[in-house]
Amino acid sequence: MNPSPQSRPRTLVAGIGNIFLADDGFGVETARRLAERDLPGHVEVVDIGVRGMHLAYQLLDGYDTLVLVDATARGEAPGTLYVIEHDIGGGSLSPGAPALDGHRMTPDAVLALLGTLCAGTGAEPPRRVLVVGCEPASVDEGIGLSAPVSDAVPEAVRLIEELLNNGEPGESAPRATADGIST
Numbered sequence: 001m002n003p004s005p006q007s008r009p010r011t012l013v014a015g016i017g018n019i020f021l022a023d024d025g026f027g028v029e030t031a032r033r034l035a036e037r038d039l040p041g042h043v044e045v046v047d048i049g050v051r052g053m054h055l056a057y058q059l060l061d062g063y064d065t066l067v068l069v070d071a072t073a074r075g076e077a078p079g080t081l082y083v084i085e086h087d088i089g090g091g092s093l094s095p096g097a098p099a100l101d102g103h104r105m106t107p108d109a110v111l112a113l114l115g116t117l118c119a120g121t122g123a124e125p126p127r128r129v130l131v132v133g134c135e136p137a138s139v140d141e142g143i144g145l146s147a148p149v150s151d152a153v154p155e156a157v158r159l160i161e162e163l164l165n166n167g168e169p170g171e172s173a174p175r176a177t178a179d180g181i182s183t
Contacts, residue, residue, distance in 0.1 A: 009042060009064035010044070010062065010065075011044070011063060013034060013043065013069065014031070014046050015028045015029070015032070015049070016048050016055075016068055016070040017050070019049070020143060021140065022139055022140055022141075022143075023078070023138055023145055023146050023149045026069070026071045026134045026156075027071065028047050030134075030157060031045050031069055033153060035047075037157065037161065040165075046058070053113070056110050056114045056117060059126065060114075060117060064126060065126055065127070065129075066129045067164075069132045069160065070134075071134055071149075072084070072136075073139075074133070075135075076135045078135050078136060078148040078149060079148030079149055081134055081155060082132070082135075083133075084130065085128075085130060086111065086129035130163060132159060134152050134153075136149060137149060
């Protein structure tokens with residue numbers, strides 16, 4: 001007996017970023033290229049761009065794994081890729097947090113909002129959250145990725161495919177925790 005499609009663990013890959021801020025468009029471009037690939041049926045790829053509020057509400061539909069793809073400044077050479085395992089425990093907005101801007105929500109703010117939404121609706125957040133990040137060269141105003149970040153996009157697609165197929169990245173990408181310690 002085959003499990004129904006709805007009972008299979010679902011994975012959402014979300015490209016995040018602003019294409020008008022140069023390398024901040026890394027996540028959007030990577031998601032676009034990944035969507036052209038032949039992926040397993042339980043994987044959904046979306047271009048979230050700057051619509052963080054939309055992502056939080058989409059996650060209420062129930063996903064086992066969330067892969068966020070974003071420009072991630074961690075101090076390495078531009079084009080360096082990272083795989084960061086996000087600690088999903090305790091994600092909620094603090095009582096004194098400023099009002100949310102649906103177009104300027106960082107992944108941390110999205111996950112905190114998701115925790116609040118899940119508590120209010122009874123939905124379950126993803127059990128696993130990974131960030132596939134790329135060190136930007138520039139996030140100044142401008143359209144188009146820098147050469148090192150553009151060159152990293154195909155490698156990021158390959159890395160995400162490995163994560164989707166095996167659950168773990170290959171040896172080529174640094175692993176890091178949410179607190180920034182490489183593993």
